[in-house]
Amino acid sequence: MPPGDRxxxxxxxxAGHARAGVAALRTFDRDSGGACSVTGVEVFGQDDAWVVDAEFTADPQTVTVISADxxxxxxxxxxWLSFSVPGDAPxxxxxxxxxxQNGDYFVSFGDAGAQAGTHPFRFLNVPAADPDGHTTIDFNAAWLPASAFSDAYLCPLPSAVNVLDVAVPAGEKRVVRR
Incomplete structure (x- = not known):
């Protein structure tokens, strides 16, 4: 089945799929035990302290991306986006x-909260920086990757440089299953 066909x-x-020229077939079953076990998504409460100013520094390069599989x-x-978070020392x-991604920034990140039950990694969309390099990161908008719901998805894992050494108690936390 050609990529994109369903x-x-x-x-x-x-669903037909291809990656690096290798064709594959994915099966999605909304009535499967895994799909039926999802009862919701646990979300941290909105906290304006986790809307932080950031500075963008251009550094284009090709990196190795590892997918969830x-x-x-x-x-x-x-x-790079540089920023401080609540609790940081001066x-x-x-x-x-x-x-x-579509004129803005996309980031796959992990944080120390994974040790306390937050999904191992999450995604963020961040507005592109203004001409002076300033933007805002709203960690409250962090969302779970599709691979949190099903192994059929091949989401990009955060690189080692994108695993923060602090917990980020903002945004979507984890999938809730029965």
């Missing part, structure tokens, strides 16, 4: 490496 049979979908491939990053900051 066959729908009731609650099941067969362990497959490695090249990816293009455009630079002058302390963190960095995340970002890609460009």
């Amino acid at each position: 066959i729908v049979d009731g609650g099941r979908v067969l 362990g497959v490695e491939g090249p990816g293009e990053v455009v630079g 002058g302390e900051s963190h960095r995340l490496q970002v890609t460009e």
Whole structure:
């Protein structure tokens, strides 16, 4: 089945897929035990302290991206976002490496909250920086990757440089299952 083609049979979908020139077939079944076990998404409460100013520094390069299934491939990053978070000491900051997506930034990140039950990684969309390099990161908008819901999705894992050494108690936390 060519990539992008789909066959729908009731609650099941067969979808053609290709990665690095290798064709594959994915099966989605909304009536499967895994799909039926999802009861919701646990979310942290809105906290305006986790809307932080950031500074963008351009640093385009090709990096190795590892997908949730362990497959490695090249990816293009455009630079870094530098910022401080609640609880940081004066002058302390963190960095995340970002890609460009539809004129804004996209980031796959992990944080120390994974040790306390937050999903191992989450995604963020961040507005592109203004001409002076300023933007705002709203961690309240962090969302779970599709691979949190099903192994059929091949989401990009955060690189080691995108795993923060602080917990980020903002945004979507984890999938809730019965």
